[in-house]
Amino acid sequence: MRIRVQALFFSLLFISNLHAQPTQRVTVSGYVRETGSLEALIGVNVYLPGTTTGTTTNTYGFYSLTLPAQDTLRLAYSFVGYETHERAIAFRKNQTVNVLLSPGQALTEVDVKAGRLTEKVSESAQMSTIDVPVSQIKKIPAFLGEKDVLKVLQLMPGVQKGSEGQTGIYVRGGGPDQNLIILDDAVVYNANHLFGFFSVFNGDAIKSVELIKGGFPARYGGRLSSVIDLNMKDGNREKLHGEGGIGLIASRLMLEGPLTKNKKASFLVSGRRTYLDVVAAPLVRQQSGGTLTAGYYFYDLNAKANYDFSPTNKLYLSGYFGRDRFYANDNSLNANTGLSWGNATGTLRWNHLFNQKLFSNLSLIFSDYKFQISSVEKGTQDEQTYSLYYDSGIRDVSLKYDMDYYPTPRHSVRMGIQGTYHRFTPSAVVLQNALINQSVNNVDNINVLESGLYAEDTWRPSSRWRVNGGLRLSYFQQKDAGYFRPEPRLSAAFTLKPDLSVKASYAMMNQYVHLLSNTGIGLPTDLWVPTTDRVKPQQSQQVAAGIAKDFSTGSAFVRGLTLTVEGYYKTMSNIINYKEGASFLLINDPTAANSVRWEDNVTAGRGWSYGAEFLLQKKAGRFSGWAGYTLSWTQWQFAELNSGQPYYPRYDRRHDISLVGIYELNKKITLSAVWVYGTGNALTVPVSRFETYRPSNTLVYGSTPAIIQQFFQNARTNDDYGMQKNSFRAEAYHRFDFGIQFHKKKKHHERTWEFSAYNLYNRRNPFFYRLESVAATATEPARTALFRYSVFPIVPAVSYTIKF
Incomplete structure (x- = not known):
């Protein structure tokens, strides 16, 4: 080896x-x-x-x-x-x-x-890659005025959004666990605030965002579908600078500046907190007559410091910490409930320049994700006290070493090695009740080791060819189960004529950690688990081909435009899902929970996805934005689901369109608008309803009317979901967002007022469906009908930002 x-x-x-x-x-x-x-x-x-x-x-x-x-x-x-x-x-x-x-x-x-604004997309060997300037992200109208990196990425072709208003990302047929989200080299396992309606990334602290959907460079590994690589700002080395903002649900503040007078060091600190708990708590207390106290809040903190010891040695220390918490205290029942989850990351990096051609970086990385539930109901002397505690999470410690080597303009070589020590806590339940005495289910921590070794070269064999080839060797060890997988990668571009090229790529990816979800909408109750002797690593193979065009001549509107058209085909094996009716919670029979392994509740299968993507993008200029279109098909197949037949997963979407425009009317006014359209989700909904009975008396010939009436009063309504999974297609999703920003610069600061509207024309997009009984009227008999429920009508927002 x-x-x-x-x-x-x-x-x-x-x-x-x-x-x-x-x-x-x-x-x-x-x-x-x-x-x-x-x-x-x-x-x-x-x-x-x-x-x-x-x-x-x-x-x-x-x-x-x-x-x-x-x-x-x-x-x-x-x-x-x-x-x-x-x-x-x-x-x-x-x-x-x-x-x-x-x-x-x-x-x-x-x-x-x-000159060129940036490297031409037609000249790059890399394909299926999208980057959005953070300055552009801050101008796009946002839900409740909160600028969100992940929601902007949802507007890109090949990226499907989750449920209404949520930040879930589904890339080229993959699930949310198949996205490698990294912040300064640290993995972020749950990127959601407010049950998925906002991401944890505060735009004030972010310097760059890059999305890779295919043709993955060998330096990335561990996920099947995408890489979302985010880098934090280093901090201003010249002077103290700040930015703050107040919105409808949250406020934020960022400070950055030099740590030394010689400009060798700087810092950045950025914080954000919602005040939903402050606003909602009095309303809840008033509605309940003072017996109920409930609230929810989230906060996050980004910090970074760096120091240049010499021209050849630089040190960076960065971290993120965020938490969501929901609580409810019912004084009348003497009960309280709590729900919390959050991430903590830390990265220590040392840059060393061996010579003018060889650059290296050594990183020590920490990542920790925790999810907790608590419920306590205190009884009186004649009643029993009930308590439930649930805890799960994943903790990583990684060591990573990368080298960049630039021998000639024709070659750019990268190589490196990384080892990650994972500690999983799949579930830990403590249920206490005098009727069953006490049941404790502490599932042992699962410790595993994941490592990767890679080398890649961006090669220019001629003026027409650009090639990025590489190999990643990944290894995973869990007790007696070990997996060694080679992952070849290749991307190539051939220039047909100036500003126009054809591209193709192939990538094999392996994934050793899995996300179990029984909600389908990315709630924090989703459970991270590792590959074991019974659960094999997920694997994908993806091929893609397309064209790339840069527009460098023509009118001012045309110059700066880039056009990419791609087609792809991807296969996925050993993807896992819950069996029908299974759950991660082990509280139905807590006394027997110790004998149940989470592997018993899952089934393995395969999937495939293919389609075409179109993106016309302009990153800079008085008018900027993009137009994107996706045509795609995705299917999954599990032996123990849907009678073993293939089916469309929830977020299969045949057509997806996004139009984004930003117009600098003048130095004081910026207009922005977004329109999106998407085929409805594939859902499993009830197809009929029937009743079963639990009689307290036996019906016999000659039973009295009173006994017969009592028999039918014990009816229980049941929904029939049919035999096919996700056979119902929801109505199409579309909405229009609009925003306007008013800027005013003064001598020492700049302020911006923003007014926006989410779903401006008040489209009632479906959130979920359910069967309900409809009473008889004078013209129609009683019937059962399928009702559509929506979440967000038009949502106006206002925010104020100041830079100083």
């Missing part, structure tokens, strides 16, 4: 140096940062004007280019939302060139023709 890995690394390094043979080559490297804050910029395009030779900055703003020596070298630096910068340098020896980019739109015709 070790010999194979070493051979792989040395082969990649050998191939990388095949083109590095000229006698005199010179390397220029450095960091690209933002003017005014010294914030490192990710993905800046560094290139030779008029050519396709160039590179991009990595996660820490570092770049490196090795070229033939010459008297003068002219480099251009461009990035979305920043002015293009060009610099001429004497190029006879290795040197370091650090560059500052100034925020500002390159809107004039001269600026746009002179």
